[in-house]
Each structure stands twice: as C-alpha cells, then as structure tokens.
Amino acid sequence: MVNGIERPLDLLNNSKSQEVMVQLKSGNKFVGTLLAFDIHINLVLENTKEMDGSDIKRNLGLTFLRGDTIIFISPASTSLK
Amino acid sequence: MVNGIERPLDLLNNSKSQEVMVQLKSGNKFVGTLLAFDIHINLVLENTKEMDGSDIKRNLGLTFLRGDTIIFISPASTSLK
Amino acid sequence: MVNGIERPLDLLNNSKSQEVMVQLKSGNKFVGTLLAFDIHINLVLENTKEMDGSDIKRNLGLTFLRGDTIIFISPASTSLK
Amino acid sequence: MVNGIERPLDLLNNSKSQEVMVQLKSGNKFVGTLLAFDIHINLVLENTKEMDGSDIKRNLGLTFLRGDTIIFISPASTSLK
Amino acid sequence: MVNGIERPLDLLNNSKSQEVMVQLKSGNKFVGTLLAFDIHINLVLENTKEMDGSDIKRNLGLTFLRGDTIIFISPASTSLK
Amino acid sequence: MVNGIERPLDLLNNSKSQEVMVQLKSGNKFVGTLLAFDIHINLVLENTKEMDGSDIKRNLGLTFLRGDTIIFISPASTSLK
Amino acid sequence: MVNGIERPLDLLNNSKSQEVMVQLKSGNKFVGTLLAFDIHINLVLENTKEMDGSDIKRNLGLTFLRGDTIIFISPASTSLK
Numbered sequence: 001m002v003n004g005i006e007r008p009l010d011l012l013n014n015s016k017s018q019e020v021m022v023q024l025k026s027g028n029k030f031v032g033t034l035l036a037f038d039i040h041i042n043l044v045l046e047n048t049k050e051m052d053g054s055d056i057k058r059n060l061g062l063t064f065l066r067g068d069t070i071i072f073i074s075p076a077s078t079s080l081k
Numbered sequence: 082m083v084n085g086i087e088r089p090l091d092l093l094n095n096s097k098s099q100e101v102m103v104q105l106k107s108g109n110k111f112v113g114t115l116l117a118f119d120i121h122i123n124l125v126l127e128n129t130k131e132m133d134g135s136d137i138k139r140n141l142g143l144t145f146l147r148g149d150t151i152i153f154i155s156p157a158s159t160s161l162k
Numbered sequence: 163m164v165n166g167i168e169r170p171l172d173l174l175n176n177s178k179s180q181e182v183m184v185q186l187k188s189g190n191k192f193v194g195t196l197l198a199f200d201i202h203i204n205l206v207l208e209n210t211k212e213m214d215g216s217d218i219k220r221n222l223g224l225t226f227l228r229g230d231t232i233i234f235i236s237p238a239s240t241s242l243k
Numbered sequence: 244m245v246n247g248i249e250r251p252l253d254l255l256n257n258s259k260s261q262e263v264m265v266q267l268k269s270g271n272k273f274v275g276t277l278l279a280f281d282i283h284i285n286l287v288l289e290n291t292k293e294m295d296g297s298d299i300k301r302n303l304g305l306t307f308l309r310g311d312t313i314i315f316i317s318p319a320s321t322s323l324k
Numbered sequence: 325m326v327n328g329i330e331r332p333l334d335l336l337n338n339s340k341s342q343e344v345m346v347q348l349k350s351g352n353k354f355v356g357t358l359l360a361f362d363i364h365i366n367l368v369l370e371n372t373k374e375m376d377g378s379d380i381k382r383n384l385g386l387t388f389l390r391g392d393t394i395i396f397i398s399p400a401s402t403s404l405k
Numbered sequence: 406m407v408n409g410i411e412r413p414l415d416l417l418n419n420s421k422s423q424e425v426m427v428q429l430k431s432g433n434k435f436v437g438t439l440l441a442f443d444i445h446i447n448l449v450l451e452n453t454k455e456m457d458g459s460d461i462k463r464n465l466g467l468t469f470l471r472g473d474t475i476i477f478i479s480p481a482s483t484s485l486k
Numbered sequence: 487m488v489n490g491i492e493r494p495l496d497l498l499n500n501s502k503s504q505e506v507m508v509q510l511k512s513g514n515k516f517v518g519t520l521l522a523f524d525i526h527i528n529l530v531l532e533n534t535k536e537m538d539g540s541d542i543k544r545n546l547g548l549t550f551l552r553g554d555t556i557i558f559i560s561p562a563s564t565s566l567k
Contacts, residue, residue, distance in 0.1 A: 005116045005117050005125055006117055007117050007119055008117050008118065008119050008123040008124060008125045008145055009119075009123075010117065010125075011116075011117070011125045011143060011145050012145060021141075024557065025107060025150065026511060026557060028557070030558075035491045035497075036492055036493050036494050036496065036497070037494065038493055038494050038495075041123075041145075041147060042495075042527075043494060044494045044496075044497045048560070060507075060558070060560045060564075061560060061563075061564025062497060062560060062561055062564040063558050063559070063560045064494055064497050064498060064527075064558060064559040064560070065558045066527060066553070066556050066557060066558065067147070068149070068554070069511065069557045069558075070147050071105065071107060071109070071146070071147060071150045072111075072141070072144050072145060072146045072147065072150075073144070074129070074141045074142060074143060074144045074145070075142065075143055077142075078141075078142025078143040086206055088198050088200055089198050089199065089200050089204040089205060089206045089226055091198065091206075092197075092198070092206045092224060092226050093226060102222075106188060106231065122204075122226075122228060148228070149230070151228050152186065152188060152190070152227070152231045153192075153222070153225050153226060153227045153228065153231075154226040155210070155222045155223060155224060155226070156223065156224055158223075159222075159223025159224040167278045167279050167287055168279055169279050169281055170279050170280065170281050170285040170286060170287045171281075171285075172279065173278075173279070173287045173305060173307050174307060183303075187269060187312065203285075203307075203309060229309070230311070232309050233267065233269060233271070233309060233312045234273075234303070234306050234307060234308045234309065234312075235306070235307040236291070236303045236304060236305060236306045236307070237304065237305055239304075240305040248359045248360050248368055249360055250360050250362055251360050251361065251362050251366040251367060251368045251388055252362075253360065254359075254360070254368045254386060254388050255388060264384075268350060268393065284366075284388075284390060310390070311392070313390050314348065314350060314352070314390060314393045315354075315384070315387050315388060315389045315390065315393075316388040317372070317384045317385060317386060317387045317388070318385065320385075321384075321385025321386040329440045329441050329449055330441055331441050331443055332441050332442065332443050332447040332449045333443075333447075334441065334449075335440075335441070335449045335467060336469060345465075349431060349474065365447075365469075365471060391471070392473070394471050395429065395431060395433070395471060395474045396435075396465070396468050396469060396470045396471065396474075397468070397469040398453070398465045398466060398467060398468045398469070399466065399467055401466075402465075402466025402467040410521045410522050410530055412522050412524055413522050413523065413524050413528040413529060413530045413550055414524075414528075415522065415530075416521075416522070416530045416548060416550050417550060426546075430512060430555065446528075446552060472552070473554070475552050476510065476512060476514070476551070476552060476555045477516075477546070477550060477551045477552065477555075478549070478550040479534070479546045479547060479548060479549045479550070480547065480548055482547075483547025483548040
C-alpha cells in the first residue's frame with residue numbers, strides 16, 4: 001500500500017516537481033514535470049513533450065492543460081517500474 | 082443481498098485496498114488496487130494495468146483516473162465469481 | 163396507473179432489491195439487482211450481467227455504474243410483461 | 244394559443260397520465276404514459292414502447308429515462324392531430 | 325438596430341406567440357410558435373413541424389425541446405426578410 | 406496592445422453594434438451584428454448570415470445563438486486587417 | 487523549476503502580453519498574444535492566427551475563445567526552446 005494517499009488529489013500533490021504521464025481523451029499523450037494543479041484537474045507541466053508512443057513528437061515547454069480533457073495521470077517513476 | 086451498501090459510494094468504500102476493474106468511455110479497461118476516490122468518482126489505483134481483453138497491455142503503476150471518463154467500476158473478486 | 167410514483171426517483175426506490183435492465187449511452191446493456199442509487203443516478207447493481215441482446219456476455223458481480231452513462235433503467239419484471 | 248403554458252415544464256405537467264413521444268439524442272424513440280418528471284427532465288414512463296418508426300421494437304414497461312439523453316417530448320395527442 | 329434587446333433572452337421574450345425556426349445539434353430543424361422558454365433555453369413550441377430543408381417532414385403539435393440540444397433560434401419573420 | 410480589455414467579456418462588450426464572425430463547434434460559421442450577450446456566451450446577432458467560406462449560405466435575420474455551441478468570436482473589423 | 491507558478495492560472499497570468507499557442511479539441515490551432523482570460527479559461531487573443539501546422543491559415547485579429555474548446559495553452563517562447 002502507498003502511504004499518504006487518502007484522497008485522489010493527494011497523488012497529484014505527491015507528484016509535484018516529478019515527471020508525470022498524462023493521457024488525454026483526444027488520444028494525445030504528454031510527459032512533463034508537474035508544477036501545479038487545481039480541483040478541476042487543470043495542470044501546468046514543465047518541459048512538456050507530446051509523445052507518439054515512446055517517441056517525442058513535439059516539445060511544448062510550459063503547458064497549461066485543461067482538466068476536462070484528461071483521462072488519467074500517472075507518475076512516470078511508477079509507470080516504469 | 083450485500084450488506085452495508087446503502088449509497089453507491091459505499092461500494093467504492095468497501096473496495097478500498099482491493100483490486101477493481103474500471104471500464105472507461107474511451108474503451109480503455111484498467112485493473113488495479115483502489116487507494117482513494119472522491120465524490121466526482123476520481124480514483125487513484127495502485128499497480129494499475131491497462132488491459133486488452135484479459136491481456137496486460139501496459140503497466141501504469143500509480144494512476145489518477147478522472148471520474149467523468151468512467152462507465153463502471155467492479156471489484157475484481159465479485160466479477161470473477 | 164402505477165401508484166406511488168410522484169417523482170422519477172420513486173421508481174428507482176421501488177425497484178430496490180429487484181432486477182433492473184440498464185441501457186447505457188455506449189450501447190452496453192446491463193441486468194442486475196438494484197442495491198443503491200443516488201441523485202446523480204449512480205447505481206450499484208449486484209449479480210450484474212453485461213448482455214449482448216438476450217445473451218449474457220460477461221458476469222460482473224457487484225458493479226458501480228456512473229449515472230451520466232445511462233439512457234434508461236427499467237425494472238425487469240415490467241419490461242417482460 | 245394553448246392556455247396555461249407559461250413555463251416549459253407546464254407542458255410536462257399538463258401531459259401527466261397521457262401518452263407522450265420522446266425522442267433521444269441516441270436516435271431511440273419511446274412512446275409511453277408520463278407518470279413523473281423532475282427539473283432535470285428525468286422522466287418515468289409507463290407502458291413504454293421503444294419504437295422503430297411507427298413499429299413497436301420493444302416493450303419496456305415502466306422506464307426511468309435520464310433527462311440529459313432527451314431531444315424533445317411531444318404529447319401523442321397533439322402530434323397526431 | 326433592434327430596440328429592446330439588451331440581453332439574449334430578450335429576443336426569446338419578444339418572439340413569444342410568434343413562429344421561430346430552431347436548429348438542433350443533431351441536425352434536426354423545427355419550426356413552430358414559441359409558447360414558453362426558461363433560462364436553460366428549454367422551449368415549448370406549438371404547431372411544431374420537423375423540417376427537411378423547406379419541406380415538412382413531421383407534424384409534432386406541442387413540443388418540449390431541451391435547451392442543451394439547440395444551436396440557434398431565429399424568429400421566422402426575420403429569417404425570411 | 407488593445408486598451409480596455411482586462412477580462413474576456415470586455416471584447417464582447419466592445420463589439421456591441423459591430424459585425425462579428427462566430428465559428429461554431431458544428432462547423433457552422435455566422436456573421437452578424439452583435440446585439441447582446443450574457444455570461445454563458447449566449448449571443449443575439451442581427452442581420453445574421455450563415456456562411457459557406459466567404460459565400461452567404463442563408464440569411465437568418467435576428468438569431469439567438471447558444472453559447473455552448475461556440476468555438477470563437479472575432480470582430481469582423483479586426484479579422485479583416 | 488519555474489518560479490512563481492503555484493496554481494495553473496498563474497501560468498496564464500505570467501503569459502499576458504506574450505504570444506501563446508492554443509490547441510483546441512476541434513483540431514484547430516491558434517497563435518496570438520494573450521490579452522485576457524477568466525476562470526472558465528475563456529481567452530482573448532490579439533493578432534490571432536489560425537495555423538495549419540506551421541503555416542498561417544487565417545488572420546483573425548482580436549478573438550474571444552471559449553475555454554471549454556481548449557486542450558492546452560503553451561507560451562510560444564517556451565514551446566520553441
């Protein structure tokens with residue numbers, strides 16, 4: 001069991017300053033460092049890379065992602081283990 | 082009759098620390114251990130596996146799933162009986 | 163006229179512990195015993211069966227169904243008469 | 244001019260215990276006796292028939308219809324005149 | 325400039341008892357006399373005709389139209405000038 | 406820099422009585438004089454023309470446009486410069 | 487780490503008067519100078535250009551963009567580095 005996750009937003013809080021993978025409803029996939037989020041699950045990522053499978057498709061730098069476009073968010077460190 | 086389920090969220094509360102299967106509107110299917118949920122049905126799963134039928138397609142580790150992408154959630158223990 | 167249904171949720175209340183058929187926007191059809199519902203029309207079904215026409219496609223056991231995925235809910239006893 | 248309809252829900256109130264035709268966003272069409280409605284336009288119909296044009300496709304008996312799936316509701320008596 | 329329209333709902337208020345054309349997101353087009361509307365843009369039309377271009381496809385009589393299915397509403401008198 | 410636009414609705418306020426171009430999610434494009442708007446971005450346009458590229462497809466006169474169907478609104482004077 | 491971004495809207499605030507790239511759910515891509523935004527992520531852009539890949543498809547001048555059509559917003563300066 002992972003300690004300290006009582007509510008879903010706790011995972012986002014624990015993932016700040018870490019790399020996360022974000023899958024969108026549109027099919028787009030982004031990888032970047034999580035700088036900020038809010039209760040709408042709007043995110044700001046740094047060093048954002050739009051991915052095509054495991055290839056980098058585009059470098060987007062700082063990015064504001066609207067929460068209602070997101071399917072899931074996964075810390076990169078845990079999705080690689 | 083299953084005791085102790087008076088409101089829908091009671092099933093999610095009873096399923097904490099247990100494996101659940103989550104079917105999304107996008108067609109994706111996830112299996113993982115339910116760590117947390119909120120009233121928007123946002124979930125955090127641990128040891129999340131994206132499934133392709135009964136095969137594992139991807140290991141995602143810890144995952145925050147947005148509630149508005151979900152069709153249904155079923156405890157794995159009951160869906161196998 | 164069916165007595166005792168003044169508001170739509172009264173039908174759901176009357177259908178507790180009974181088998182209901184649930185048609186989803188995604189095209190999926192479920193049959194199961196209604197254990198619980200809330201004002202968002204989130205449901206918990208027991209002995210849930212995903213149907214393909216009149217054939218059972220999958221046994222899902224206990225299932226939490228998000229209300230916003232639902233088109234209609236019909237008590238099985240009335241849909242068969 | 245039809246008397247007594249000042250707000251849209253007045254038409255639904257006037258149509259209680261009468262047969263209505265309901266067209267859904269999904270393309271489904273239902274005919275049944277309106278028993279109840281609420282401000283979300285959730286409906287309960289009795290003797291619900293799913294229609295295929297003017298043919299009966301399925302008898303559904305009592306049915307709870309989610310309001311957000313509906314395009315329009317028309318009292319059968321007025322749609323036939 | 326058209327006098328007396330300070331807020332969008334003023335146009336609907338001015339169009340009461342007049343024929344309006346309603347275009348829906350589903351592609352359906354309705355023409356009828358506007359009897360009532362509310363802040364959700366739910367409408368009641370009288371003598372509603374479902375149109376196929378400029379031909380009448382169906383007579384629907386009194387109709388409750390859900391606001392969230394509507395793209396635009398135009399008074400027939402102004403759309404013909 | 407354009408003076409006097411501190412909030413998005415300021416642009417709509419500045420565009421009253423002027424011609425605007427409105428692009429909808431459905432692919433429809435309208436040009437008309439902006440008479441009124443509200444916080445839902447519902448609009449009333451006068452002399453509304455439905456466009457097919459740069460050709461006029463239909464004259465709609467006064468039109469109530471639901472805000473949730475809109476992608477963007479651009480004052481015609483600025484989109485032509 | 488980028489300083490001063492504690493909440494997602496801080497990135498939009500920092501990007502005022504700067505060029506941003508906006509990707510919409512509809513597939514449209516816009517580049518323009520961010521003049522204003524609100525909590526719905528409605529935006530006003532100046533010198534808006536609708537892009538087709540890296541080519542300019544249309545000049546739109548001042549543009550009000552509805553927030554619910556947006557996937558992501560990225561300051562042009564950071565997406566080019």
